[in-house]
Amino acid sequence: MTAPAHPSLAAERTALAWRRTALGLVAGSVAAGRLLVEIWGVAAWSVTLAGTVLAAVVLRAARRRRHDLHGRQTPGAAPHVGRDPGGRLVTACAAALVLLGGAALVVVLTRPG
Amino acid sequence: MEPEQQTPGRRFPQSVYGVGSEPDARFSLANERTFLAWARTGLALLAGGVALEALDLPVERGLRLSAAVLLIALGALAPAVAWWGWSRVERAMRRSDPLPAPVGFGLLVVGVGVAGVLVLVGLLRA
Secondary structure: OOOOOOHHHHHHHHHHHHHHHHHHHHHHHHHHHHHHHHHHHHHHHHHHHHHHHHHHHHHHHHHHHHHHHHHHHOOOOOOOOOOOOOOHHHHHHHHHHHHHHHHHHHHHHOOOO | OOHHHOOHHHOOOHHHHOOOOOOOHHHHHHHHHHHHHHHHHHHHHHHHHHHHHHOOOOOOHHHHHHHHHHHHHHHHHHHHHHHHHHHHHHHHHHOOOOOOOOOOHHHHHHHHHHHHHHHHHHHHHO
């Protein structure tokens, strides 16, 4: 298998896609906090806080992923032995979003009025 | 391609990374972007469903709730389907198999269409 010539642009696009997703998570958690404030009071902002923290974790992991890939694919770059980007971040992201969806379903179905 | 740098036992999930050999990184990255596009679609569906219920729109309550639940259910399902598609594509690329057909588009289109009809009928009845 030949080494890819320039994986860095694809890696950059992917990093941007992760950033957009994290941004969507922040926007969504702000909206959720605002809407839930009418039902839960101030406690609803904890949803916003949780979403923002999760987005920060995702951004950090995606950044590390990009560096790992860069280290592995770029000739001359410092090798990051044993740190091939795997599927952990993707799996964690999918699981978190499924949980978020389940929570939204419960909130909507148990909403008074 | 660089067996001395690989630690295959440590890469998750094994169902994906336990087979075949490392594909061109650009293809793996494109696969990841497709997953992320699905994840954002799921987020948007969640936002739409929650907004429908939260904004007190003049739509008949039962139909509005049905549409909201349908959108949120699709939004919760989308990331799971996206993960499944991601793992299938990654596995196929590692084995140099033909790429599997995408899944979930039909469900998404039909689901969003049905939700739209529910809202429309609910608007007319309110």
